[in-house]
Amino acid sequence: MTSSAVAPGATTSENGEPRAARRSDRARDEARLGWWLAGPAFVVMLAVTIYPILQAFYDSLFSYRLTAPSDKEFNAGQNYVVVLSDPVFWQAFLVTAVITIITVLVELVLGFFLALVMHRAIRQLRGVLRTAILVPYGIITVVSAFAWFYAFDINSGFVNHWFDWVPGIDPDLNWFAHQGTSLFVIMASEIWKTTPFISLLLLAGLSQVPGELEEAAQVDGATAWQRLQRVVLPNMKAAIMVAVLFRALDAFRIFDNVFIMTNGANGTDVLSLLAYRTSIGRLEIGLGSAISVLLFLCVIGICFVAIKLFKVDLASARGEG
Amino acid sequence: MRTLTTRAKVAWAVITVVVLVWALLPVVSIIATSFKLPSQLNLGTFWPKTWTTTNYEQIFAGSAKDLFLPALRNSIGISLIATFVAVVLATLAAYAIARLDFRGKKLILTTALGVSIFPVISIVTPLFNLWRNIGLYDTWLGLIIPYLSLTLPISIWTLAAFFRQIPWELEQAAQVDGATSWQAFRKAIVPLAAPGVFTTALIAFFIAWNDFVYGISLTSTSAARPVPAALAFFTGASQFEEPTGAISAAAVVVTIPVVILVLLFQRQIVSGLTQGAVKG
Incomplete structure (x- = not known):
């Protein structure tokens, strides 16, 4: 060059x-x-x-199975009718949406706390804290899924033994036999693995808040909570919005942890897994493609809502601000 | 430096411990599991009762060897190549974006953003079909190509942010001082750009190394199957035995190098990720 x-x-x-x-x-x-x-x-x-x-x-416009490729024929949107009238699809859609909303909200709070910790940490602790917070980011999602799975597993897990004083938890609790408890562990592992990323985005936003503003507010007698609410958060609104959008889109694609922990059993099926099972598991390329296209449209929809309704400023994320 | 009150010291100590436990407990737990005897897996304890390296012997020399070792080779090779190609292409693109004035810059950056939010599963179905027809199914190249959809966008973003901060006037200054244009580029610009390129490569490698969807969908044998996908195919030594120990050991083996990289380069990774994401 x-x-x-x-x-x-x-x-x-x-x-x-x-x-x-x-x-x-x-x-x-x-x-x-x-x-x-x-x-x-x-x-x-x-x-x-x-x-x-x-x-x-x-x-997606064809009736197309790899098990019978010669029977491929145009069926004009019939696949979409089949998918959209199937309760399995809507169940997966609902679970995906719930996982997305809950994990993003929890990660936003937790990520902001971690960003504050990294931002304010005294020098002797900064390196240690930053490294520790980055560790989950570097770990393979599948490995994190196995770590959480084995920790909660009824046979090999230690969680049931450690937390048997908590009402509802006892050595016989099979976390992966019920929808609620399975989703809890799936979301916990997702949150653990991806909070570092959101906290780094928030850290970047935090470092853009002018220090003088905060000091001025402090001089004027604002409490720490007031400073956070009135000075820090409004000044990093753009960073928060971008972080939420990125994470929401990422969470909506969730696949790895669900595949490893439950493979969609007990009402934990998500859209990506449904698409995978349809096209690669059952070789129903036509139907699987329809689900893929619908998933893609969902992602476009989330972007559209974020940009039009919440005015997420992607220019600032694009590095042009 | 301001001195801390005792209360602040205690508060920081508590925060540090909480953050360390939160971030490291799952990692430590799978390390602990990997050293448990297969017969003692179900004791429900956190630490092994008897420490053993049986599980590591199983994946490196025993029954899981043929599953794990090829997968490790595939993961390293495919991720390195995908990272290298992405970083080379992204370096050229980011240089143009940071340095040249041309229409289409915005289009390229927006495309990178669009590609990075693309649902992987939507790409996999058509590729699965196409790869089977043209013979790329279950090959290295068949994974390297889709991996570029993961590694290229973030590389372009991160590098464009890095390159925008380079004081390019240095190059001209060196030329004024008598350096040839190649010398000026090599002595003034390369040392400034190299850390950014390295950090980008690190981040891109993590992403390729992490892939599961492509790995499990576009491979069927040990010819190209990467480690995350292979972990899902582990079976116990006998049909009555869970592969827990072997999976944990394999998980630890692929995790340790990454943790070491994070330890060594945490400062660069933080600045790379934050600059690439929000304006630098």
């Missing part, structure tokens, strides 16, 4: 062209180089997403 190719003054300037023409020449050269450099990344990104989703949309 030779940066000199675009260094100012490197373009042709001696041939006596009018100034304006020279400038537009240079602009065109710069644009061309820009696309030469950024083009490959751009094309790859489109190729690995736009093409598959278009293909999924196309496949």
Whole structure:
């Protein structure tokens, strides 16, 4: 990569062209180089997403099973009727939505606390705290799922023994035999694994709050709670919104922990798992594609609501603010 | 530095302990499980009663060897290649975004954002079908390509944020001082850009290393199956035995290197993630 190719003054300037023409020449050269450099990344990104989703949309219009590929025939949206009238889909949709809402809310509070801890920590503790908070981020989601699964498992787990003084928990409690308790462990592992990410986004927002404002409020006699409510939070609204949107979209795709812990049993099925089981488990490409497209539309819908209704400022997230 | 009151000291001590327990307990618990004897798995204790390395022998030399070792090789190879390709492409793109003035910058960054929120499962179904038709199913390349959808967007974002902060005038200053343009680039810019590229590679590697959906959907044998997917296929030594110990040991083996990287580079990772996400 030779940066000199675009260094100012490197373009042709001696041939006596009018100034304006020279400038537009240079602009065109710069644009061309820009696309030469950024083009490959751009094309790859489109190729690995736009093409598959278009293909999924196309496949979703056919009755198409890999077990009987020659029977592939156009059925004009019949797959969508089948999926949308199936209570299994709505059950998975509901569970996914519940997981998304609860985990994002809990992570927002917990993540903000951790961000404050990292932001305010005295120097001797800062490294230790930051490293500890980052550990869950670095751990493979599947590994975290197994760790939480074994901890709560009725046979190998220690949780039932440690917490048998809590009403409702005793050595015979099988966490993964009921919907509520299964979802509790699934959400706990999801929260543990992804809170570090949200807390880092919030930390970035926190460090943008002008320190003078906080000091001024303190001088004026505002309590810590008032300062948080009136000064800190309003100033990091953009960061909070971006963090919530990112996490919500991520939580909506939840797959790994559910697959490992319950594989969708006892009313814990989620949309991604349903799509996986339909197309890759049962080879029903047509139906599976329809679910994939619906899941994609849900994600678009969440983005639309966030940007239009809650005015999430993605420009600030895009690094342009 | 301000001196702390005793109350503040106690408060920080409590906070530190709480955060450490919260962040590390699940990791320590799976490490503890990995050292338990298979016959003592169900005692319900946190620590092993008898410490043993049986589980590690099983995954490196015993019955789970043929499942774990190829998966480890696949995971390392595929993640490294996907990271390398993403970082090279992203470095070129981020350089253009940070340094050049051209229409389409916004489009590229918005596309990266769009790709990063794309539901993976929506990509998997058509790829599964296509890969089977063109022979990429269950191959390294068949995973490297979709992994780019995970690693490329975040690499572009993180690097663009890093590159925006580089004082590019240094390059011209070096040239004025008599350096050739290549020298100026190598001596003035590369040392400033290298930490950003390295941090980006680290973050991209974590993401590729973490993948499960592609790994379990687009592979069927040990030819390309990565570790997270392989963990789901572990079985006990006999059909009456749970694979708990072997899975825990394998989980620890793939976790330790990542934890060490986090320990060594926590400062860079924090700045990389926060800059890439919210304006730097």
